[in-house]
Every structure is written in structure tokens, then in C-alpha cells.
Amino acid sequence: MKFLLARKRRAGTNPGTTNSRLTCVHTAREVGMNRPVGRRRHSGFTLIELLVVIAIISILAGQLLPSLSLAKEKGRQANCISQLKQFDLAISLYSQDFDEEFPPWLSTLYPTYLKPAAIFICLTDPYKGLEGSGNQMYLDAYDLPPGSINPPPPDPADPGYEQRNPAITACSYSYEFNANSCGWFALQYPSGTTQYARADRNKDGRVTWGEANLWVASNTPYRGYVPIVRCYWHHYQYGQKVLNLAHGYHNVYTSDMKWESGI
Secondary structure (H helix, E strand, O other): OHHHHHHHHHOOOOHHHHHHHHHHHHHHHHHHHHOOOOOOOOOOOOHHHHHHHHHHHHHHHHHHHHHHHHHHHHHHHHHHHHHHHHHHHHHHHHHHHOOOOOOOOOHHHOOOOOOOHHHHOOOOOOOOOOOOOOOHHHHHHEOOOHHHOOOOOOOOOOHHHHHOOOOOOOOOOEEOOOOOEOHHHHHHOOOOOHHHHHHOOOOOOOOEHHHHHHHHHHHOOOHHHOEEEEEOHHHHHHOOOEEEEEOOOOOEEEEOOOHHHHO
């Protein structure tokens, strides 16, 4: 008998201890059953929290989208500068073939010196060249068929239009050395003045845009900076600078609407 009790003690089977453990477990269960049950908290967002998140996202988007838009515009400007440099090369090749004369229009360069036709379109121009350079102060510098220019140019029957290439029906750029009669020069130096007579290089009684700008280059400090091609669309669409191709120095520079501000 003593041997059996000693064995039970070694095994930890004290009857008193077992009953005590059962009592504790039973009591704990009763306490758990009598504890008041609280409401469970949902893990989702409330409507107000969602509205706050949406408002924050909207604010961040409003700050980021203009920056992304301007970054894309910088890429389009880089493409436009590349096209202006291609214009410069094509104009130089034309001048070599035609006794140092400038082409009467940009469209004249197509397709012998300049192609494809898409090069005449600035990527920033939302009208894809159908509205010309966009500067309605100088509609006669639009390299477009005169019948498609709206509003109409000062003289739709100007003989200068006969020298443009009708295959080009869209052009985003202003060609400042074109073959049309130059209205702004005639207003400043009317026919009969010494300046008008000197600007009229071929003595046909009319001063073209090309002749007027060559006169400006020869009689002012601007010289080779006088632009031959200009792009206004970056200014109109994004408030950026106007891009100008210098006819004599062959570089691209930026300016306000008046190209003299970029010199």
C-alpha cells in the first residue's frame, strides 16, 4: 500500500491537486459565460473615412497632373526643336542648289529636300497644322492653300501663293521668308520710300516677306538672328516660349511673341 501511494506521488497524480484543477477550469468557464457580450468592431472604412481619402487623392492628383502634362510638353518641345533643325538643313541644301536663294515656302522643300509631310506638324498643335501657325496677326505667313485659311488672308490672290507646294495642306509653322507681299513692311516703309526700293531686290514693285526680313537682317543689329521659321503653339497651349530658327546663325532660340526679346 505504501509502495502504491509513493508511486502515485512521483507520477503527480495527487487527488487533491486534480480536484483543484477541475474546480478552477469550471469556475473560469462560468465567468466566461456570465461576461457581457460587447459589439464587434468592423474592420472596414466608414463613409467619412473614405471621403477623406478620396479628397486627399484628388488634391494630390491636382498637384501632380500639371507637372506630368508639362513634362510631356517638354518632350514635344524637344521634338519641335529637332524638326526646326531639319528645316534648317533642308533650307541650306535648297540654297546651295538655287544660287543662295531661300525657298519661297517651307512646302517648296517637299519632297526633294524634306519629308515626310508629317514633319510640317508640331506635336503641340491641337489642329494638326490645319490652322496654320495660329498667329492670326500674320495670316499671310500661313503655309496653307489660301482658300483653306480662316479667316482669309489679306490677299488670297497674292501671286506668292503660286510658289507653294499644293501637296502640303497642313503646316503648324510660320515661314517668315515666304513669297507673299509683306504688309507690315509696307506699313512701316510705304512704296516710294528709299527703304522700300532697297528691300525690293528683284525690282518687281513688291516687297515679299523674304525680302523684308533680309532687309531687316542687313540694316539692324539683329543680323543672322532674324528668324526664318517660328513655332507659336508651345506659347498658345502651355504659355511656354516661342521657338525660332535663326536664318543666318542656324540656331534655335526662344523668345516672347516678339522674336527680338530672345536676342
